[in-house]
Amino acid sequence: MGLPLFRASNDPGPSFVELLETLGFDLPQASQGNLSAHATTVVALRCEQGVVVVADRQATASYIANRDVRKIAEADRHTAVAISGVAATGLELQRVLQLSFEHYEKMSDDVLSLEGKANYLGSIIGRVNISGPGIVIPLLAGYDLNHSRGRVFEYDGLGGCYEKSDFATIGSGSDFAEGPLRLGFRDDMTLDECIELGALALYEAGDNDPATGGPDFVRNLFPIIVTVTSDGYNEIDTDRTKGIFETINNRRAERGGRAGGQLR
Amino acid sequence: MSMPYYVAPEQFMKDRAEYAQKGIARGRSLVAAIYNTGVLLVAENPSASLNKISEIYDRIAFAGVGKYNEFHELRQAGIRWADTTGFSYSREDVDARALSNFYAQHLGLMFTESGKPLEVEILVAQLGIRNRPTKLYHVAFEGTITDETRFAVLGGDSETVKSRFASQGEDVVDLGATLRRAVSALSGPERQIPATELEVARLEDQGSRRTFQRLEDDFVASLLT
Numbered sequence: 317m318g319l320p321l322f323r324a325s326n327d328p329g330p331s332f333v334e335l336l337e338t339l340g341f342d343l344p345q346a347s348q349g350n351l352s353a354h355a356t357t358v359v360a361l362r363c364e365q366g367v368v369v370v371a372d373r374q375a376t377a378s379y380i381a382n383r384d385v386r387k388i389a390e391a392d393r394h395t396a397v398a399i400s401g402v403a404a405t406g407l408e409l410q411r412v413l414q415l416s417f418e419h420y421e422k423m424s425d426d427v428l429s430l431e432g433k434a435n436y437l438g439s440i441i442g443r444v445n446i447s448g449p450g451i452v453i454p455l456l457a458g459y460d461l462n463h464s465r466g467r468v469f470e471y472d473g474l475g476g477c478y479e480k481s482d483f484a485t486i487g488s489g490s491d492f493a494e495g496p497l498r499l500g501f502r503d504d505m506t507l508d509e510c511i512e513l514g515a516l517a518l519y520e521a522g523d524n525d526p527a528t529g530g531p532d533f534v535r536n537l538f539p540i541i542v543t544v545t546s547d548g549y550n551e552i553d554t555d556r557t558k559g560i561f562e563t564i565n566n567r568r569a570e571r572g573g574r575a576g577g578q579l580r
Numbered sequence: 581m582s583m584p585y586y587v588a589p590e591q592f593m594k595d596r597a598e599y600a601q602k603g604i605a606r607g608r609s610l611v612a613a614i615y616n617t618g619v620l621l622v623a624e625n626p627s628a629s630l631n632k633i634s635e636i637y638d639r640i641a642f643a644g645v646g647k648y649n650e651f652h653e654l655r656q657a658g659i660r661w662a663d664t665t666g667f668s669y670s671r672e673d674v675d676a677r678a679l680s681n682f683y684a685q686h687l688g689l690m691f692t693e694s695g696k697p698l699e700v701e702i703l704v705a706q707l708g709i710r711n712r713p714t715k716l717y718h719v720a721f722e723g724t725i726t727d728e729t730r731f732a733v734l735g736g737d738s739e740t741v742k743s744r745f746a747s748q749g750e751d752v753v754d755l756g757a758t759l760r761r762a763v764s765a766l767s768g769p770e771r772q773i774p775a776t777e778l779e780v781a782r783l784e785d786q787g788s789r790r791t792f793q794r795l796e797d798d799f800v801a802s803l804l805t
Contacts, residue, residue: 317661317664317665317668318682318685319654319657319658319661319682319683319685319686320657320660320661320664321653321657321686332663335660335663335664336664336667339664341664341667341668411667412667415663415666415667418663418790419659419663422634422635422636422659422663423656423659423660425629425631425634
């Protein structure tokens with residue numbers, strides 16, 4: 317490809333997706349099929365300090381396709397984007413999104429607002445899911461530097477973007493993750509409390525949903541926990557994540573796996 | 581019947597070159613120099629928002645002098661080229677030399693075939709890694725491309741600034757010393773340029789993927805004293 321120069325009338329502006337379309341690149345496109353691996357459960361919670369995002373590591377087809385998928389990505393320093401649904405398309409979508417934010421920043425010498433990023437993702441989803449709504453569902457969570465608080469955005473299959481004031485879940489295990497979140501969420505939670513509740517919600521999803529992977533003590537693979545605060549995007553290290561899931565697991569084992577555990 | 585008048589090709593080229601050179605020399609100069617841990621770009625620029633220096637990619641910076649709208653368009657084309665190339669292949673495959681060649685091709689074409697040549701001179705700087713060298717690619721208004729291994733001066737009275745910079749030593753020094761050399765080369769012995777009228781940026785490895793960083797006025801002022 318040569319130097320991409322445009323006339324003012326068809327200049328794609330700072331949008332990377334529009335640039336790809338103008339240049340004739342194909343956007344990631346999903347087709348529904350039983351053979352494609354699906355990324356499953358992600359939960360996100362917000363508190364005063366920022367947001368916490370937790371995701372399992374499993375990609376599931378009619379078998380376990382992958383045990384160490386990373387469904388949460390750093391879209392930029394203050395934004396996390398997670399995916400559920402067709403894994404291949406979702407991961408490609410994350411890549412396009414990361415590039416879009418960086419492209420916008422370089423082209424216009426300015427950073428997109430968090431709301432701008434959330435809306436932009438909505439319009440991409442509308443296009444990616446064109447062959448059938450709900451093939452890839454993302455979740456965007458970040459720290460809003462303009463308003464000094466964490467914010468969580470959920471999407472429907474057509475690209476509709478909805479801000480959640482408390483928490484959001486996506487993927488096949490979300491029904492099971494919602495229970496603990498609904499009962500355990502409080503407005504005045506600290507970041508550490510959000511991490512524990514998010515981990516518990518994901519543990520429940522892994523326990524009940526066949527497509528969601530829980531903590532894997534055999535392979536030392538654990539759900540990924542990410543925080544985004546005013547200091548930026550941070551993935552919690554494996555040792556700490558392991559400790560958090562060990563605590564939950566031990567508590568459950570003490571009761572012989574029966575219901576009636578604690579929320580925190 | 582009117583006859584189309586004849587202009588000798590030599591004259592045609594000379595006129596165009598003069599036209600472009602005049603436009604470029606009207607502006608202020610810009611210095612790019614390699615220092616011990618990175619690449620420094622310094623421009624005299626009273627505007628805080630109309631930048632002459634900017635980020636193209638993880639390890640590539642762009643600088644332009646001359647007509648703002650013309651190099652701004654080239655800058656944007658560079659970002660678009662880099663981002664789509666990295667998207668199609670890999671981030672490692674985005675190379676400053678390839679980009680400079682595209683710039684040279686475009687400027688050369690504009691010089692000979694368009695209504696008027698572009699009144700710009702641009703620089704593509706690359707911070708080296710593994711198989712890629714740290715390089716400054718200087719592309720002139722007619723598409724001539726040169727690669728500099730130590731420093732480059734663009735625009736304004738570039739010959740004078742070049743000799744002033746070169747006279748301060750041939751060794752590679754640290755960021756602060758390189759900046760002081762660059763600023764004294766830009767200002768000359770008679771005047772002082774305040775930090776607020778300087779646009780300064782660098783490419784340096786600081787632990788993240790993107791190495792481009794603008795230096796704030798306060799930091800520049802502290803390095804200059």
